[in-house]
């Protein structure tokens with residue numbers, strides 16, 4: 001409805017209700033009120049169009065992000081371990097040796113079930129492949145430089161670097177067996 005149509009219907013309604021034409025002062029106030037109402041309406045309309053434009057633009061960004069994040073359970077990491085299949089049953093002899101090795105070489109920075117300097121190894125095999133964990137233990141320096149997941153872990157650990165302790169495959173494997181029990 002146009003501004004003049006609104007104004008004339010308003011003055012007409014006034015005449016009907018009060019049985020006399022509008023006084024000058026009342027007319028001026030009504031004009032001001034109507035102007036304010038139409039101006040507000042116009043503004044909220046233009047805001048609406050802005051909103052729809054905003055809600056369309058972010059969509060392509062979200063898609064780009066999705067395609068760059070990778071699934072850690074499909075990564076074997078970088079290092080000497082290419083393929084490792086774990087037996088279904090846990091070898092308790094290896095676990096005991098692995099725990100001793102962990103207490104000696106790793107406990108300065110890792111607590112079994114709590115984040116410390118580095119992340120907690122509890123449930124690590126739900127987050128990482130056995131190969132990745134072995135490569136991280138045996139080859140942490142290269143992993144942190146080149147492996148996308150290790151790089152991300154490094155960023156989350158506020159830049160604290162995992163020390164390369166020259167752990168050999170046999171010992172790394174025992175530590176991994178111990179991790180399976182956490």
Ligand code: HEC
Pocket residue numbers: 102105106107108109110117118119120121124128133136137144150153154155157160161162163165167175
């Ligand atoms: C000097 C401290 C330090 C020592 C010692 C250390 N780590 Fe770490 N570790 C870290 C830090 C910090 C991170 C995470 C940041 C990074 O990757 O650099 C990490 C990451 C890891 C990860 C990856 C965890 C994840 O959630 O992705 C594993 C597995 C790991 N360490 C195992 C070990 C084992 C096993 C030992 C002992 C042989 C060990 N670490 C010794 C500091 C240490």
